Amino acid sequence: MGQRNRGLRALLALGGTALLVAAACGTTGDGDDKEVTVVGSWGGSEQESFLAMVKPWEEKTGNTVKYTGSRGLGAYLTTAVASGTLPDLAGLPGPGEMIEFAKGGSLKPLDGVLDLDTYKADTVSALVDLGTVDGKVVAVFIKSSVKGFIWYNTAVYDGAAPANWDAVMATDPGSADSLWCVGLESGADSGWPGTDWVEDFVIRESGQEVYDAWVAGTTKWTDPAIKQAFESFGEVLDASFGGATTVNSTNFGAGGNPLFTDPPGCLFHHQASFISDFFKEQGGAADGEFDFFVMPEIDPAYAGALTGGGDLFGLFSDKAAAKDLLKYLVTAEAQQIWANRGGFVSANTKVTTYPDAVGQKSADAITKATVFRFDGGDLMPAAMKAAFFRAMVDFAEDQGSLDSILESLDEVQATAYAPA
Amino acid sequence: MEERLITAAIVLFGVPAVLVGYILLTERLIRALPERRQGRIRPWFWIAPALAFLVVFLIYPTINTLVLSFLDKASTNFVGLENYIWFFGDSGTLEALRNSVLWVIFMTAGVVGLGLLIAILVDRVRYEPLAKTAIFIPLAISFVAAAIIWKFMYEFRPPGVEQTGTVNAVVGLVGLGPLDWIRDRSFLIDNFALIFIGVWMWTGFAMVILSAGLKGISTELLEAARVDGANEWQVFRGIILPLLTPTIFVVGTTIVITALKSFDIVWVLTNGAFGTDVIARKMVFEMFTVQHFGHASAVAIVLLVAIIPFMALNIRRFREQEAIR
Numbered sequence: 001m002g003q004r005n006r007g008l009r010a011l012l013a014l015g016g017t018a019l020l021v022a023a024a025c026g027t028t029g030d031g032d033d034k035e036v037t038v039v040g041s042w043g044g045s046e047q048e049s050f051l052a053m054v055k056p057w058e059e060k061t062g063n064t065v066k067y068t069g070s071r072g073l074g075a076y077l078t079t080a081v082a083s084g085t086l087p088d089l090a091g092l093p094g095p096g097e098m099i100e101f102a103k104g105g106s107l108k109p110l111d112g113v114l115d116l117d118t119y120k121a122d123t124v125s126a127l128v129d130l131g132t133v134d135g136k137v138v139a140v141f142i143k144s145s146v147k148g149f150i151w152y153n154t155a156v157y158d159g160a161a162p163a164n165w166d167a168v169m170a171t172d173p174g175s176a177d178s179l180w181c182v183g184l185e186s187g188a189d190s191g192w193p194g195t196d197w198v199e200d201f202v203i204r205e206s207g208q209e210v211y212d213a214w215v216a217g218t219t220k221w222t223d224p225a226i227k228q229a230f231e232s233f234g235e236v237l238d239a240s241f242g243g244a245t246t247v248n249s250t251n252f253g254a255g256g257n258p259l260f261t262d263p264p265g266c267l268f269h270h271q272a273s274f275i276s277d278f279f280k281e282q283g284g285a286a287d288g289e290f291d292f293f294v295m296p297e298i299d300p301a302y303a304g305a306l307t308g309g310g311d312l313f314g315l316f317s318d319k320a321a322a323k324d325l326l327k328y329l330v331t332a333e334a335q336q337i338w339a340n341r342g343g344f345v346s347a348n349t350k351v352t353t354y355p356d357a358v359g360q361k362s363a364d365a366i367t368k369a370t371v372f373r374f375d376g377g378d379l380m381p382a383a384m385k386a387a388f389f390r391a392m393v394d395f396a397e398d399q400g401s402l403d404s405i406l407e408s409l410d411e412v413q414a415t416a417y418a419p420a
Numbered sequence: 421m422e423e424r425l426i427t428a429a430i431v432l433f434g435v436p437a438v439l440v441g442y443i444l445l446t447e448r449l450i451r452a453l454p455e456r457r458q459g460r461i462r463p464w465f466w467i468a469p470a471l472a473f474l475v476v477f478l479i480y481p482t483i484n485t486l487v488l489s490f491l492d493k494a495s496t497n498f499v500g501l502e503n504y505i506w507f508f509g510d511s512g513t514l515e516a517l518r519n520s521v522l523w524v525i526f527m528t529a530g531v532v533g534l535g536l537l538i539a540i541l542v543d544r545v546r547y548e549p550l551a552k553t554a555i556f557i558p559l560a561i562s563f564v565a566a567a568i569i570w571k572f573m574y575e576f577r578p579p580g581v582e583q584t585g586t587v588n589a590v591v592g593l594v595g596l597g598p599l600d601w602i603r604d605r606s607f608l609i610d611n612f613a614l615i616f617i618g619v620w621m622w623t624g625f626a627m628v629i630l631s632a633g634l635k636g637i638s639t640e641l642l643e644a645a646r647v648d649g650a651n652e653w654q655v656f657r658g659i660i661l662p663l664l665t666p667t668i669f670v671v672g673t674t675i676v677i678t679a680l681k682s683f684d685i686v687w688v689l690t691n692g693a694f695g696t697d698v699i700a701r702k703m704v705f706e707m708f709t710v711q712h713f714g715h716a717s718a719v720a721i722v723l724l725v726a727i728i729p730f731m732a733l734n735i736r737r738f739r740e741q742e743a744i745r
Contacts, residue, residue, distance in 0.1 A: 189691075191693075245603065246577075248600075248694075249575075249600045382709050382710075382711070386710075390692075393694075394693065397693075397694065416710070
């Protein structure tokens, strides 16, 4: 989860849900054939970009898009599905909800809506797979993002991306104090940057089957594959600036700041794309003074495995205008509009030009991806996720207690996945 | 929108109207009774709405929590004492229990001790209101904001780097190495650093109440003692302290309960990691994160049982004082 403030998001989610429920009560959704109601998680500049994206379609067809943004999509959609007052198109909080809604029948299959041959040919296959339930495409990626960027200071590191993980770890820190900078502190969500690390190790060391089974709660935490991922992260911690105390007391936003000190505290920092804002606001770095490469492969058998996120969209109505809008949204033409506005990676391989390096390199990584998986912690039940966060903090504090940490995670796993 | 305005109007005007209607109606009913029984029955009718609220919002939830604590995670099957066995067998909850005991002892001692000291000291200076205001201000800050303030105060940077946290900058001046105050388990430093935030916040409360108690002690009594040759310490031990004891007791009980309920500071600063968990945070965690209603209810009941003796003591003292009067 690469966002800034989960607590704030949760609050926004609550408020957003209340507003949405009120809005949904106030309007009778499917009264107007020319109006398509869309609910998504985007607000602010993302919302503006989405509206810019649908504008040509509105002008061409004469239909209108009525967009509502909500941070609490999960709660909103669960209520909406139960009450039957659904929007025409909606963002889905994650693959778990997608499967649930598809099996329940509220999410419409897209066979008759999209030209599936073209869609599959133009779209990264790993992302097509993520939107498929029981062999049917039920959701599409409007927007995606890649995790596992390794950032560096261009004045300190020469910038050639190492070919594999061993080469990364073997890099000479040079003038820097240590190879890595790690910051795990994030208030009540402390530890989450560590979960991103472990996820990146699991998928690159042991592949998607182990990853899926682990996220789904069928592979135990004490499994050698998961233990290995923790140990790999342990090696990073051993080579990190300031040691355990610094790792746990450093806020994730300030985590990469020692990249830019003189002499530098570290050579590399592992974080999702949003961190560049923190470099500029807190680290005193300017555009061009930092760059990144995508975390390379570890086991060649799983080369091209990526973790990331994205906004899955699904169709909840049979309205012709809604179907037409969805069809339009996945085209390269529509996707390019948002790509040009920045902060966006397309699942459509026909979209090739991006205004910034983050977009360009993310798109390259996604195009080459053989496997794409959502952030594992976010897909786990809340209790499991919270225990995972805590485990990272405990592990960073005392790596020697790894076995007991993993055993206690197994205990949580045994109950967390049971239906409430 | 209109619907909500109507609802608001109904609540705003309807609720008082219904209450007035209730009083008028019961009054008519009571009038129908023989006169000598009216006086006995009337208070019960008047107190009935309040009792109803008490039952609905306090007694029923308490009983329901007790029932839930004997049921499983989803509150469907009876599991006997399993949740309590979990509570007293889990190393995490026992640690939380130990820390809550630390909070009760040290926060109460710190708040009452400092509050008393400051109340007595400021009683002797001209700028008393100013000093009292300064001490009282932290109480007006929300727990979360106070925790954030202290997050900056306790901030840790690796040795050799300039310390941005006030506390570490100060200890650095006297040549001591930076310490990660809220995460260092040795000597329970992290727990004491968190408890200190509670003390900082609540000392003002104790000071104000104790200061008021102090002003209630007649000056003739104090002067008489001084004329008889008692020194300041003897005045304090022999007169001020005994006369203030009931007030200290009330303040102490309030702080004990506050300490047992302390949640926000721990939640914001460590979220219970590094051996700093407390039972109130454990309860919120089990309830909202794990969503194990059985565990959460068991923790709530333990917390309630822990608070009851202090409440009972408080009420007993209150009754004794009433009897003296």
